[in-house]
Amino acid sequence: MDPKHSPGENHDAFTNWALAQGVIANGVTPARFPGRGLGMVATRKIKKGETVVQVPTSTIFTIDHIPIDFRSRFPEDTAVQTILAAFLTHGSEEQLEKYQLWFRTWPTRQDFENSLPLLWPRELGGLTWPSKDILESTRDDLSVAPNFLPPSISGLWNSIKTEPRARKYDSEHQDLEPMQERRLKKAWADVTSTFPETDWERFSYLWLIVNTRSFYWVGPNQQPPENRNDAMALLPFADYFNHSNVECDVKFDENEYVLRATEDYEKGDEVYMSYGSHPNDFLLAEYGFFLDENDSDCVYLDAIVLKDIDSPDKQEELWLNQYYGEYRVTTKGVCYRTEVAACLKYMKDEDWRNHILEGSIDGVDEKKSTEIIKGWLEVYALEADATTRAIKMALASNPVAQAHREKAEVLLRRWKQIKQICDCAAKAISL
Numbered sequence: 001m002d003p004k005h006s007p008g009e010n011h012d013a014f015t016n017w018a019l020a021q022g023v024i025a026n027g028v029t030p031a032r033f034p035g036r037g038l039g040m041v042a043t044r045k046i047k048k049g050e051t052v053v054q055v056p057t058s059t060i061f062t063i064d065h066i067p068i069d070f071r072s073r074f075p076e077d078t079a080v081q082t083i084l085a086a087f088l089t090h091g092s093e094e095q096l097e098k099y100q101l102w103f104r105t106w107p108t109r110q111d112f113e114n115s116l117p118l119l120w121p122r123e124l125g126g127l128t129w130p131s132k133d134i135l136e137s138t139r140d141d142l143s144v145a146p147n148f149l150p151p152s153i154s155g156l157w158n159s160i161k162t163e164p165r166a167r168k169y170d171s172e173h174q175d176l177e178p179m180q181e182r183r184l185k186k187a188w189a190d191v192t193s194t195f196p197e198t199d200w201e202r203f204s205y206l207w208l209i210v211n212t213r214s215f216y217w218v219g220p221n222q223q224p225p226e227n228r229n230d231a232m233a234l235l236p237f238a239d240y241f242n243h244s245n246v247e248c249d250v251k252f253d254e255n256e257y258v259l260r261a262t263e264d265y266e267k268g269d270e271v272y273m274s275y276g277s278h279p280n281d282f283l284l285a286e287y288g289f290f291l292d293e294n295d296s297d298c299v300y301l302d303a304i305v306l307k308d309i310d311s312p313d314k315q316e317e318l319w320l321n322q323y324y325g326e327y328r329v330t331t332k333g334v335c336y337r338t339e340v341a342a343c344l345k346y347m348k349d350e351d352w353r354n355h356i357l358e359g360s361i362d363g364v365d366e367k368k369s370t371e372i373i374k375g376w377l378e379v380y381a382l383e384a385d386a387t388t389r390a391i392k393m394a395l396a397s398n399p400v401a402q403a404h405r406e407k408a409e410v411l412l413r414r415w416k417q418i419k420q421i422c423d424c425a426a427k428a429i430s431l
């Protein structure tokens, strides 16, 4: 292996340990990739569909591997992620002995501080740790203007004034940082209710390790949990795979977890797995990176649309007909929900209902809809311009931004993509 890709001693020792535990590596081995930390490299030609890694269930780190007398000390509604992180923090030396070589292969807390917006300085959209501050403050205390993070992450806008949403709805890919904050605050409350002496730096680090390295997993003879986030496990060795837009081909049963290649690879190629169909804002917030090319990338017009359609009656129509929120934009255009919301702006309520419920086109005016949607996209594009300017100004004059130039540049790159999504979508719908 080219020395610049060589993973180093800790990774070699861990790989030998993993293989001795029954992990099977078929044509892949860990390697270093600039900008991506460790990943998996193909040691030979790999064909799509070939099994590349198998991890025996006995080696997987799941909630079932944590002694019951440890688990039972937590409040009933404690998330699985919290218990896994708590065990990694407070498990006895003897209990954790088995995994010591694995722990040495993980990124450091500093790596997370560099890459995860949640841990960035407040000026760049982070939440200002450590615990005391975050636990005793509300989001309003913490937000600073202008806000540099994309709205899907922060839930905040610089160029428009938004009101809190009249209706609450779950969105997997919006308000990401407030959701992370809620989950982490709850985790901290649960772990300190059981272990009051918990060290914040250590626990939050391990919570993030679990967050960035876990796989979907449900134990033998168990029902999938109500909350998908509770179906998680850490897979030694398989957690070396980096993410790309490839399809996902993983399976597990009571014996093993099997990961297959979803593309053909040449020897020396990096072999990827998919972490899911996630937009770049989600990848940045949850994993600390994003892709240059991402078929799943999108932004959401929710704040703009709901500000524009502000009549309570019209909002009620959207809500009752399940078209409230989740207005998605990609480079190819906007989703059907957005088109339906645009129609509501100018159609008579009855025509609109007939349109969405029965497919009637009475009162639909494509030209009007297109103009409305282009206006919404323009608002988002202006937000991208305003925030880009603000970041550049901060880089010229703000010592915190200057000290964290790389992070600010990551944000500039992301805002450029966002602007491009808006521009391409506006072009696509004009055709």
Ligand SMILES: C[S@@+](CC[C@H](N)C(=O)[O-])C[C@H]1O[C@@H](n2cnc3c(N)ncnc32)[C@H](O)[C@@H]1O
Binding pocket: 035, 036, 037, 038, 039, 105, 106, 107, 115, 212, 213, 214, 239, 240, 241, 242, 243, 244, 286, 287, 288, 289, 290
């Ligand atoms: C499951 S780990 C993968 C192994 C990791 N690269 C390492 O060094 O241990 C997930 C983390 O890898 C990094 N990562 C995954 N895919 C990436 C990609 N396509 N580009 C850059 N970083 C990536 C991110 O830091 C992410 O949080």
